[in-house]
Amino acid sequence: xxxxxxxxxxxLIFALVPNIIQVDANFSKSMYLTWGVQHASIFGxxxxxxxxxxSGSAAQSKRSFLFGSIEMLIKLVPGNSAGTVTAYYxxxxxxxxxxxxxxxxxxxxxxxxxxxxxxxxxxxxxKEQQFYLWFDPTADFHNYTIHWNPTQIVWYVDSVPIRVFxxxxxxxxxxxxxxxxxxxxxxxxxxxxxxxxGLVKTDWHGAPFMARFHHFRARACxxxxxxxxxxxxxxxxxxxxxxxxxxxxxxxxxxxLNWIRKNYxxxxxxTDTKRFNGQIPPECFKPQF
Numbered sequence: 001x002x003x004x005x006x007x008x009x010x011x012l013i014f015a016l017v018p019n020i021i022q023v024d025a026n027f028s029k030s031m032y033l034t035w036g037v038q039h040a041s042i043f044g045x046x047x048x049x050x051x052x053x054x055s056g057s058a059a060q061s062k063r064s065f066l067f068g069s070i071e072m073l074i075k076l077v078p079g080n081s082a083g084t085v086t087a088y089y090x091x092x093x094x095x096x097x098x099x100x101x102x103x104x105x106x107x108x109x110x111x112x113x114x115x116x117x118x119x120x121x122x123x124x125x126x127k128e129q130q131f132y133l134w135f136d137p138t139a140d141f142h143n144y145t146i147h148w149n150p151t152q153i154v155w156y157v158d159s160v161p162i163r164v165f166x167x168x169x170x171x172x173x174x175x176x177x178x179x180x181x182x183x184x185x186x187x188x189x190x191x192x193x194x195x196x197x198g199l200v201k202t203d204w205h206g207a208p209f210m211a212r213f214h215h216f217r218a219r220a221c222x223x224x225x226x227x228x229x230x231x232x233x234x235x236x237x238x239x240x241x242x243x244x245x246x247x248x249x250x251x252x253x254x255x256x257l258n259w260i261r262k263n264y265x266x267x268x269x270x271t272d273t274k275r276f277n278g279q280i281p282p283e284c285f286k287p288q289f
Contacts, residue, residue: 026045026216027042027045027046027047027213028043030216030218034058035057036050036055036056036057038055039051039056042059045216046212046213046214048211049185049210050208050209051084051188051208052204052207052208056188057186058185059185059186061216063182063223064180065180065181065222066177066180066223066229067149067232068148068220069145069146069148069220070183070217071143072088072143072144072214073215074211074212075137075139076104076106076113076137077209077210078138080106080206082195083190083194083200084188084190084191084194085104085106085187085188085190086103086187086211087186088104089101089183090148091181091184092182095123096123097179099120100119100153100176101116101118101119101120102116103115103117104137105194105195106195108195112132114266115130116130117130117131117155117162117163119165121175126269126281127165129267130265131162131163133264141212143156144157147241147246149247150233150242152167152248153166153176160257161260164257164288165283166286166287166288168286173282173286177233180228183218185213187209189202221241254289
C-alpha cells in the first residue's frame with residue numbers, strides 16, 4: 001500500500017468514527033461552573049477557582065470521554081495552603097462509578113505539596129499512591145496529564161510518568177473501560193484529613209485561596225453511550241491512543257518513573273499490609289509497568 005493510500009485510509013476511518021474529538025485550550029467552550037459560582041471565573045483559556053470560609057468552587061466538562069489524553073496546566077494555591085485540596089479528576093456517575101484522580105493536598109508554608117492519586121473501578125477505590133513534587137507547584141503553571149487507554153492509565157507531571165495502572169481485567173481485576181467520564185476540577189476545604197491526617201487545620205486568615213487553571217486539552221474519544229465501548233477501544237488509526245506506542249512506557253519513561261518512585265513516593269497502598277489486614281489487593285502482585 002502506498003503512502004498516499006495509507007493516508008487516505010486513515011482519513012476515511014477517521015470520518016467513519018465520529019466520536020473522536022479534540023478539545024483545545026478553551027475553558028469557556030469546554031467547561032462550566034457547577035458550584036461556588038460566586039467564587040470562580042472562566043474566561044477564554046483560563047479558569048480560576050476560589051475558596052473562602054463560606055464556600056469552595058468547582059467546574060466540570062460539558063462532554064464525557066472514554067480513553068484519550070486529558071491535560072491541564074495548573075498553578076496551585078500559594079503560601080500556607082494547609083487544609084485545602086485542589087482536585088482534578090475524571091469520573092463517571094452512579095454507585096458503580098469509575099474515577100481517575102489527581103488531588104493536591106495543601107501544606108504549611110515552606111512544606112511540599114502532596115500529590116494524591118487514586119483510581120475507582122465499579123465504585124471501589126482504596127488504590128491511593130502519594131508523592132511529593134520536585135518543584136514548587138505554586139510558582140508557575142505545570143502540566144498534569146491523565147493518559148487513559150484500554151491497556152493502561154498513566155499519570156504524568158510535566159510529561160514525567162509518576163504512576164501506572166494496567167488492565168488485568170482478564171484476571172478478574174476491574175478496569176475502567178465501559179463508562180464515559182467527565183473532567184472535574186474543584187478547590188475545597190478538607191482540613192479534617194488533607195494535611196498530616198487532619199492535624200493541621202486551614203488558616204482562614206490567608207483566605208481567599210485561589211487555584212489557577214490554564215489550557216484545558218482533551219485529545220479523547222467522545223462518549224456516546226454503549227456503542228462507544230467498542231468504538232473508542234478499536235485498534236484503528238483514528239484511535240491514536242490504542243497504538244503500540246501507548247501500550248507500555250518507553251525505556252526512558254521507565255527510568256523517569258523509577259526515579260520518581262524511589263525519591264518522591266511517600267505512600268503506596270500496595271505496601272500497606274496493616275490497612276488491608278494482610279490481604280493486599282490482587283493488582284499489587286501484577287507488573288504495572
